[in-house]
Amino acid sequence: MGAQRRSPLQRGRSVLAAAVVAGLVTACGGAGGDSDGQVELRFTWWGSDDRAEITEEAIALFEERHPNITVNTSYAAFSGYFERLATEVAGNNAPDVIQMDYAYLREYGDRGVLADLHEFDEDQLGTEGITPLLARSGEIDGSLYALPMAQNTHAWAYDEQAWTESGVPLPEAGWTWEDLLSSSQALTESTDGERYGTTDFGWSWETYQVWLRQQDKDLYTDAGEIGFTSDDLRTYLELLDEFRTTEAATPATITSEIDGAVENSPLARGSAFADFTWDSTAVSFFSVLPDGVGLAPMPRIEGSDRVGQFAKPGMLISIAANSDHPEESAALVDFLLNDVDAGLILGTSRGMPVNDDVRAAVGAELDGPDQLVYDYEEALADELEEPPSAPPPGNSALKREWQRLNSVIGFGQLSIDDAVEQFMERAEQEL
16 A cells, blocks of 8 residues: 555644643643733634634624624634644644534544633523533543534435426435335436436444444444444445436536535535435525525434434534633633624524524524424434544544445456455554
8 A cells, every 4th residue: 555645634744743742732822911901812713714704793793792802813724724723723823712523523622722611500501592502512531622603413414406397206204225226216217318317425423323323333432442343334235226326316426526525525526316305505506506405314223213413513512722812712702602692693504503592593583494404303302312432533434434445446456355454454543
C-alpha cells in the first residue's frame, strides 16, 4: 500500500498532543477585559456566508443586551476549521466559545481543552429547556464538554415528482430494505436504465450505523471498540452489492464522484431518484431540483421494531477550559441556545433548534423546505433515540477506509471477503 496522507483530525491530534506535553494550554487566548468591566470574547464557527450573516445578527442582539461584552467572531469552511483550531490551541490562543463537531468532541475533551459545562449553574447556562434526547449528547465520562446547537437526523431524500410520475408507490413510514430494493429496481426499469432508483448508499458510513442499530448493535461499543462482527459487515456489503448488481443503485462510476456537495450528488444531477442525507441538508436540494424533494425515514429490517435513527446534534458548542471569562462565555452560549429572539434570527441555519420553546417559536414561522424538515422530525419524534456516545479517535480514518473499500468493491477490484478482512484489520489499528 502507498503512503497515506494524514487527515486534519490526525494533524490536529498531533498538534494538540504537542500542546499538552509542552504545557502550552495554560490560559485562553481570549481578548481579555479592561479594568472598567468591559470584556471581549472570541467565538468561532464553521459554515457558509449565509450562516455567518445571521450569526452576526444574533451576536449583535447579544451585545445590545450585554453592553459590557464585545464578541469578536471568526468563521471558516469545515474543511480547514479544525486544523486551524488545533493550531490556535497549540499557540495558547484558543477562542472562548467554540463551535464543536461530534467527531472531534472526545479528542478535545480528553485533552483538557474544553470546560465541563456541569460547573455552571442553571441560571448561568440553562439546560432544562433542551430536548432530553440531546441534553447529554456532549457528555463524556461524566463531563459535559458541549451542548447541542441543533438537531438533525437521517433521511432518505427523493425526487417526489419524478418518483410519482414513474408509477412506483412512494416510500412511507415502516418501509423495509426489501421495499427499497424492489422500488429502486422498478424505478431504474421505468427509465430503461437512464436513471437509477437510488444512490449507492455504501458511500455512507452512517447508513451502516442505522442498519446495525436496527439489530441492537452499533459502530462502536461504549468502550470505543468496534461494535459489530465480520459477519455483520459481510452481510451488509452483500446487501450493497445486490443493489448494484441488480441496477437498483448507482454504479461505481457515478458513486465515486460523490464529494459531499449536494449539487454534485446523483440525486441532484438526475442520475438517481433518491439518496441518503441528513435532514438538515435536505433543504439544499431545493436549490438544485426545481420541484424539491420528499423525505422518508430510513428503511427497516423486516420484523424489526427499531427504525435505528437517533437525534444527532447537528453541531455542538463548547467553552474553552481556560477562558479568562467563563461566565460571560456561558452567557453567550445560553443566549444562542435558549433565547427565543436569538432562535428566530438563527432559524434552522444549523438544524432544528434544541430548546423546546425556541423550536416551537421557530416552527410557527417556517414554510417551504424548512417546514418540510420540521414536519419530518415531528412525525418521527416518538421513534428517535438518544445519540450514541461521541465516536472515538480513529472514526474519521475508518469512515474514509469504508468509502474506499465500497468504491473498489463496486469497481470489481476487490472481493467482499477481502474487504471485510482489510477493514477489520484497519479498525484494530485505528482503535
